[in-house]
Amino acid sequence: MTAQLASHRHWPLNRLPALTGALEPGADMVFDLSPLPRFGLRGSGTAAWLKAQGVTLPDIVNKVAESDRLRIARLGQDEALVLPASPSDGAALKSLRDAWEAAEGVKGYDAYRDEGWCWLRLTGRGTRDALPLLTAADTRERAFPVGSVLQTRAMHLDAVLLCGSDATQVDMFFDVASSDYAAAFLADVLPRHRLVRAAE
Numbered sequence: 001m002t003a004q005l006a007s008h009r010h011w012p013l014n015r016l017p018a019l020t021g022a023l024e025p026g027a028d029m030v031f032d033l034s035p036l037p038r039f040g041l042r043g044s045g046t047a048a049w050l051k052a053q054g055v056t057l058p059d060i061v062n063k064v065a066e067s068d069r070l071r072i073a074r075l076g077q078d079e080a081l082v083l084p085a086s087p088s089d090g091a092a093l094k095s096l097r098d099a100w101e102a103a104e105g106v107k108g109y110d111a112y113r114d115e116g117w118c119w120l121r122l123t124g125r126g127t128r129d130a131l132p133l134l135t136a137a138d139t140r141e142r143a144f145p146v147g148s149v150l151q152t153r154a155m156h157l158d159a160v161l162l163c164g165s166d167a168t169q170v171d172m173f174f175d176v177a178s179s180d181y182a183a184a185f186l187a188d189v190l191p192r193h194r195l196v197r198a199a200e
Contacts, residue, residue: 011035012179013118016197026168028124030186032197034176037090039097040113042079045106050080053099062149064162068092073149073162081113081160081173087198117160117173118182126192127168133189134172135159141167155185 013032023029041050050057056067058074065072066085069092073081084090100107122130131139135154139161144150150161157178162171174182186195 011118012176013183013197016183016195019196019198026125028126028130028190028193029122030190030193030195031121031123032183032195033087033119033121033171034117034179036087036119036198037084037093037097038114038117038119039082039093039100040080040111040117041082041100041108042076042111043108044078046078046080046108049100049103049107050082053096055082055096062151064147064149070096071162073160075149075151075160078108079111083171113173116176118176118179120172120182120186121164122170122172122193123168124193125168126190127170130190130193131161131170134186135161137161155182157182 011032011034013034016032019031047057050072054068055070055072056065057072057080058065061074061076063074069085069089071083071085075081082093082096084093128139128141135152137150137152138144139150144163146163146166148163152159152161154161154172154174157174159172159174164170183195186193
């Protein structure tokens with residue numbers, strides 16, 4: 001997995017082994033994607049500004065939409081988390097951020113999700129079975145379907161969970177200060193999941 005990194009800052013989980021070689025299909029993995037770019041906006045004007053840029057924003061809160069190589073999670077009426085559609089492509093996200101920085105007027109404000117949140121991705125056949133070990137929230141497919149968001153407690157932390165393009169991929173976001181704790185928790189609770197960082 002090739003990553004376009006947001007910066008060369010030192011993330012707490014940079015010590016994890018980098019993924020090398022071919023990935024076995026369906027293998028149970030936890031990827032640290034924290035160095036990847038992401039953009040959080042919140043506050044008055046957020047939704048209107050994003051729509052004005054042609055971004056497809058979900059109509060309701062706690063849903064995910066895709067738009068021009070972007071994934072947009074709507075966390076509130078005027079709050080959104082914007083991710084690259086693919087870990088290897090941050091160009092569209094950079095273009096959106098550049099446009100926001102250059103814009104004047106009401107446009108929401110930067111929630112600093114690229115600095116304040118750790119980003120882990122669970123993948124593999126065992127993802128659905130792993131979720132009840134991480135959170136007391138209902139993570140059955142009918143309650144947490146593809147393209148949905150859970151804002152809840154996971155690993156005893158406030159967390160945001162995004163169900164990916166299929167049921168075998170879930171992204172988790174939480175306070176970056178808890179990165180080491182989360183890694184230790186996952187190693188203990190999910191011993192069959194290989195914990196790695198994306199190779200640069």
